Amino acid sequence: MIIFKDISNGSELLSDSFPLKEIDGILYEADCAMIQVGGESFDTGANASAEEAGEDVEDGVQKVNNIIHTFQLQEIPLGKADYKNHVKSFIKKVKKHMDETGASDAEKDAFKTKGQAFIMKVLKNFDDYECYVGEAGPTEDDDQQVVLLNYREDGTTPYFTFWKHGLSEMKV
Numbered sequence: 001m002i003i004f005k006d007i008s009n010g011s012e013l014l015s016d017s018f019p020l021k022e023i024d025g026i027l028y029e030a031d032c033a034m035i036q037v038g039g040e041s042f043d044t045g046a047n048a049s050a051e052e053a054g055e056d057v058e059d060g061v062q063k064v065n066n067i068i069h070t071f072q073l074q075e076i077p078l079g080k081a082d083y084k085n086h087v088k089s090f091i092k093k094v095k096k097h098m099d100e101t102g103a104s105d106a107e108k109d110a111f112k113t114k115g116q117a118f119i120m121k122v123l124k125n126f127d128d129y130e131c132y133v134g135e136a137g138p139t140e141d142d143d144q145q146v147v148l149l150n151y152r153e154d155g156t157t158p159y160f161t162f163w164k165h166g167l168s169e170m171k172v
Helices: 066-072 082-100 106-125
Strands: 002-006 013-015 019-022 027-031 033-036 062-065 130-133 147-151 158-163 167-171
Touching: 013 066, 013 158, 033 158, 062 066, 082 106
Parallel strands: none
Antiparallel strands: 002 013, 002 167, 019 027, 027 158, 033 062, 130 147, 147 158
């Protein structure tokens, strides 16, 4: 299995155990789903006393997004202008990382042109997105990856978008 980590702070953001789709050589999209967690009951083999009334306990079941839950992503409130400023800083960090890791000129060119087009698409439809960061949450002067949650055309299937070159891979 491969765990994808944010190059900025090492937060685990994704794994290849989720269905990934590479977009334009610069992004990953990962479909996610709402799952139920909690409410597990464990049979210890003990019998409740006949004299005691049964306890009414809330079952504790929650519906959560599987990627958010698995990687403990933190939603952050970003306005359109805040996102625009943040992504500029993040893109600079990714470009530096691409230079350090020996990315080809073609990869760098694709990242520049297709990345700019993606950012414009996000800004045009910014109200359709929710913004998340890794488990540590946001910090001041932070240029960590902001991952975007949106919904497919059917309006019910959620998916996340990650910057491919803003991730490092760790095999486990």
